[in-house]
Amino acid sequence: MSSKIKDYTSQINRYIDAIKLVKDPKELYLPVDYCLGNGGKRVRPLMALLAADLFDGNMEQVIGPAVGMEIFHNFTLMHDDIMDEAPLRRGKPSVYKKWNSNTAILSGDVMFAMAIQHIARSPEKHLKTILDLFNTTVIEVCEGQQYDMNFETLDKVAEDEYINMIRLKTAVLPAACLKTGAIISGALPSEADLLYKFGENVGIAFQIMDDWLDIFGDEESFGKKTGGDIVANKKTWLYIKAFELANEGQLRDLRNAFTNRIYNPEEKISIVKNVYLQLNLNKLALDKMEQFNKKAFSYLDRVNRPEDKKKELKILAENLIHRKI
Amino acid sequence: MSSKIKDYTSQINRYIDAIKLVKDPKELYLPVDYCLGNGGKRVRPLMALLAADLFDGNMEQVIGPAVGMEIFHNFTLMHDDIMDEAPLRRGKPSVYKKWNSNTAILSGDVMFAMAIQHIARSPEKHLKTILDLFNTTVIEVCEGQQYDMNFETLDKVAEDEYINMIRLKTAVLPAACLKTGAIISGALPSEADLLYKFGENVGIAFQIMDDWLDIFGDEESFGKKTGGDIVANKKTWLYIKAFELANEGQLRDLRNAFTNRIYNPEEKISIVKNVYLQLNLNKLALDKMEQFNKKAFSYLDRVNRPEDKKKELKILAENLIHRKI
Numbered sequence: 198m199s200s201k202i203k204d205y206t207s208q209i210n211r212y213i214d215a216i217k218l219v220k221d222p223k224e225l226y227l228p229v230d231y232c233l234g235n236g237g238k239r240v241r242p243l244m245a246l247l248a249a250d251l252f253d254g255n256m257e258q259v260i261g262p263a264v265g266m267e268i269f270h271n272f273t274l275m276h277d278d279i280m281d282e283a284p285l286r287r288g289k290p291s292v293y294k295k296w297n298s299n300t301a302i303l304s305g306d307v308m309f310a311m312a313i314q315h316i317a318r319s320p321e322k323h324l325k326t327i328l329d330l331f332n333t334t335v336i337e338v339c340e341g342q343q344y345d346m347n348f349e350t351l352d353k354v355a356e357d358e359y360i361n362m363i364r365l366k367t368a369v370l371p372a373a374c375l376k377t378g379a380i381i382s383g384a385l386p387s388e389a390d391l392l393y394k395f396g397e398n399v400g401i402a403f404q405i406m407d408d409w410l411d412i413f414g415d416e417e418s419f420g421k422k423t424g425g426d427i428v429a430n431k432k433t434w435l436y437i438k439a440f441e442l443a444n445e446g447q448l449r450d451l452r453n454a455f456t457n458r459i460y461n462p463e464e465k466i467s468i469v470k471n472v473y474l475q476l477n478l479n480k481l482a483l484d485k486m487e488q489f490n491k492k493a494f495s496y497l498d499r500v501n502r503p504e505d506k507k508k509e510l511k512i513l514a515e516n517l518i519h520r521k522i
Numbered sequence: 523m524s525s526k527i528k529d530y531t532s533q534i535n536r537y538i539d540a541i542k543l544v545k546d547p548k549e550l551y552l553p554v555d556y557c558l559g560n561g562g563k564r565v566r567p568l569m570a571l572l573a574a575d576l577f578d579g580n581m582e583q584v585i586g587p588a589v590g591m592e593i594f595h596n597f598t599l600m601h602d603d604i605m606d607e608a609p610l611r612r613g614k615p616s617v618y619k620k621w622n623s624n625t626a627i628l629s630g631d632v633m634f635a636m637a638i639q640h641i642a643r644s645p646e647k648h649l650k651t652i653l654d655l656f657n658t659t660v661i662e663v664c665e666g667q668q669y670d671m672n673f674e675t676l677d678k679v680a681e682d683e684y685i686n687m688i689r690l691k692t693a694v695l696p697a698a699c700l701k702t703g704a705i706i707s708g709a710l711p712s713e714a715d716l717l718y719k720f721g722e723n724v725g726i727a728f729q730i731m732d733d734w735l736d737i738f739g740d741e742e743s744f745g746k747k748t749g750g751d752i753v754a755n756k757k758t759w760l761y762i763k764a765f766e767l768a769n770e771g772q773l774r775d776l777r778n779a780f781t782n783r784i785y786n787p788e789e790k791i792s793i794v795k796n797v798y799l800q801l802n803l804n805k806l807a808l809d810k811m812e813q814f815n816k817k818a819f820s821y822l823d824r825v826n827r828p829e830d831k832k833k834e835l836k837i838l839a840e841n842l843i844h845r846k847i
Contacts, residue, residue: 221665222672224668224671225665225668276627276628279624280628298623299604302601303601303664303668303671306601306634306660307660307664310657311657314654314657317657321649324646325642325646325649328638328642328653329639329642332639335634336639339628339631339632340546340550340632342628343547343550346549346628347547347549
């Protein structure tokens, strides 16, 4: 990791440490501290700072809204974990498990307001633009979560519907972070938009890689057992593509595995993974990921700034996708 | 009701009708429409418009943020109903009952973002001030809800703690609406603050009246059975004051009624109401309410505007407290 990325990450963590809430009612604020302090790579605010750096921006003007978007991200995790019944977050009990759903709802809500408090620290001449971008992004993230939940009950999801869902749920927030850093640092609207597209495509590539790693990742370096998405019947890129490409026999295997409760998890994973391999989805998913990755970099290439200033953003994107961060 | 209040209410309802969401995903937006369309007196945005009128403001500049605060208010109802397990809202099933908790969480979240979209329509030179006021208010409302939930598990709550809780949960939002209308319409900060204090005290008076009506209200004109707060063991001003003033025998009656499950609801209400009457709380609560009401009007009196321009705000406050609206 470059020293600039390390340096900016420290700045972000210092800023977050400084807003630690030691005020009443503690039942409201302890879960906020727990959630914000529970690690995380700070990728989103880092993107805002690196985008600002690309345009020689003033970090002090960017760090407030950058952290605002990190707080918003953590708020979405707090509420999503209730909706997805996810007991763990970054290896520790999620807020709704450690406390309860009501706590996760209300502490989440107060985090949303805190997020906007930090967004409101944008330089006043850019505030309206940044706030509108933020609101649009929040609404899109909610739409993405809704589509993701809808997909659970649908028999068939088309590939472009899936890509649109992960774009909304995962990709628009880092995209908005990059654009925010660029706008505050005086980038032209057209260049800020190129950075947005860069972030959006990196986000989509990241999510497809996530789907791939869940099945084909190296359990040791990945740090968790593979096949969780299969066990949970999760509609991933691989799932959707498999149903699209499968022949009759393979379709029967897939339907059996995903609907038949007699299989134990290992059996289920083995049947599905076998079909995925027969269909060459191992490679096709990486190709698809690489396609979005390339698209992302083509947008970054078009930004009219010196090549060496783009280095860190490229490193960050590569490391993100290949999980070296 | 004055024709000005009627006229402004129609303007608010037209604005809200125009933002009806006929877009996808409908699972996200239908509950938003249901909640926003489910009546309500539009008191908060009305306060913003009347405050603007007091300073000869431009209604078109105020109505966006005014409706933003109404959307925020409806968002809090959607989330509070989950936390409070309230099956009904304005006589219809609450969102979490009609759909489910996850729907109420996520549709609520998207409403929060929509609220800020409309707040962001404030004139740009006032945006930072209005946004900061709004964020502070949201955080206070969350704190109020948390204190209210905390009180459920506490044996003893002091009167000033209770007043502070209802101030946060109920009073700061109308106060912020009034202040917002005043600021956008060019009021001096000192005058905008006087309006804030007016709204804050009206809000507290309103809530004490609410507690009183639940026990001593006329069932017919009040439109619901009295005693619900007693059955639910709710810590109201009357509950708190009763425990403060009761002699040993009365304390025994109160403790018995509130902890003993053998009583049927009517018996429980009768025992508690009897103690309240012995302690003269019927009258003391109205005195307390009147105290905040008077305080509210003293702030409004100090605003340096013609008396006849204050008329509608006074009518609204009086009608609110005495439930004529």
